[in-house]
Amino acid sequence: MEIGSICGRHFLKLKHLHYGYWTDGLEVDAWNLHLAQDEYVKFIISHIPDGVKTILDVGCGTGEIAETLLNMGYEVDCVSPCPFLEKQAGELLGDRTHIFECFYEDMQTTNRYDMIMFCESFQYIDVEQALLKTNEFLKNGGYLFICDVFAKGKKGKGVMGGGHKLDKFNDHITKFPFRLIENIDITEETAPNMDLFGDALKNVIQPVTDVAVRFFKSRYPIATKLLKWKYRKKFEKAQKKYLEGGRSGEDFKRYKSYQLFIYKKDIQEKTQPAH
Numbered sequence: 001m002e003i004g005s006i007c008g009r010h011f012l013k014l015k016h017l018h019y020g021y022w023t024d025g026l027e028v029d030a031w032n033l034h035l036a037q038d039e040y041v042k043f044i045i046s047h048i049p050d051g052v053k054t055i056l057d058v059g060c061g062t063g064e065i066a067e068t069l070l071n072m073g074y075e076v077d078c079v080s081p082c083p084f085l086e087k088q089a090g091e092l093l094g095d096r097t098h099i100f101e102c103f104y105e106d107m108q109t110t111n112r113y114d115m116i117m118f119c120e121s122f123q124y125i126d127v128e129q130a131l132l133k134t135n136e137f138l139k140n141g142g143y144l145f146i147c148d149v150f151a152k153g154k155k156g157k158g159v160m161g162g163g164h165k166l167d168k169f170n171d172h173i174t175k176f177p178f179r180l181i182e183n184i185d186i187t188e189e190t191a192p193n194m195d196l197f198g199d200a201l202k203n204v205i206q207p208v209t210d211v212a213v214r215f216f217k218s219r220y221p222i223a224t225k226l227l228k229w230k231y232r233k234k235f236e237k238a239q240k241k242y243l244e245g246g247r248s249g250e251d252f253k254r255y256k257s258y259q260l261f262i263y264k265k266d267i268q269e270k271t272q273p274a275h
């Protein structure tokens with residue numbers, strides 16, 4: 001993620017770490033990815049429920065979404081377990097926010113929020129732990145807001161990792177007092193990112209890897225042979241995972257599903273029986 005952030009920011013002017021949301025008319029091209037990411041933020045903001053004032057941004061990445069929310073008048077706290085990203089977000093947000101520098105699973109606070117938001121960070125957190133913590137930190141009547149990739153759990157699951165299994169997530173959430181109030185499938189709008197990624201692997205990463213291997217082979221033939229033998233399983237795995245295809249928008253639509261879920265925490269107050 002750190003490497004992605006450094007390269008993305010330098011070469012493609014990317015401020016965010018999430019997928020782009022490709023609207024009609026936006027040409028699917030790496031140079032437009034920053035515009036598609038901005039569309040993703042607009043999509044997120046347009047779905048924040050009315051009445052929300054305080055937000056916890058879990059996995060805030062570079063802090064750019066939090067900054068937009070702060071500028072709109074929301075009070076925002078952030079969670080960031082990655083020191084590199086935490087530093088970037090800290091520099092951007094200054095003292096307008098509190099950043100909990102820890103994994104969400106380890107977060108401790110007495111604060112209670114109107115909304116807890118996971119923008120492409122839910123997939124990295126154990127589902128049970130994420131829901132337990134969210135139940136603890138949300139006010140009653142508050143919102144759990146998840147926008148992320150889920151795995152459909154199809155047979156022959158493809159080479160793409162990432163995303164909790166949708167059916168398991170749906171099972172887990174029934175144990176908590178969260179009521180689904182909105183669900184939008186944005187797989188179609190996010191799948192083009194995988195076409196761009198697949199294209200970069202095929203036309204940049206693969207040829208660059210080939211050149212590097214050729215170079216080392218000619219300079220250090222014995223050491224290259226030894227390394228290739230010692231790490232053959234890892235090389236084979238990486239080759240299969242990243243360089244043999246299977247990462248297109250169509251593959252993404254087959255095996256993954258990108259969903260916005262908004263749940264409302266509803267704990268029914270016990271009413272006293274009438275006498």
Ligand SMILES: C[S@@+](CC[C@H](N)C(=O)[O-])C[C@H]1O[C@@H](n2cnc3c(N)ncnc32)[C@H](O)[C@@H]1O
Pocket residue numbers: 001016017018058059060061062065079080081082085102103104105118119120121124125
């Ligand atoms: C793909 S980035 C998304 C960043 C940002 N939300 C955005 O939309 O640009 C995933 C984020 O999740 C964070 N993350 C990963 N594991 C986490 C965990 N266990 N608890 C909290 N955040 C986590 C990473 O540090 C990173 O900021």
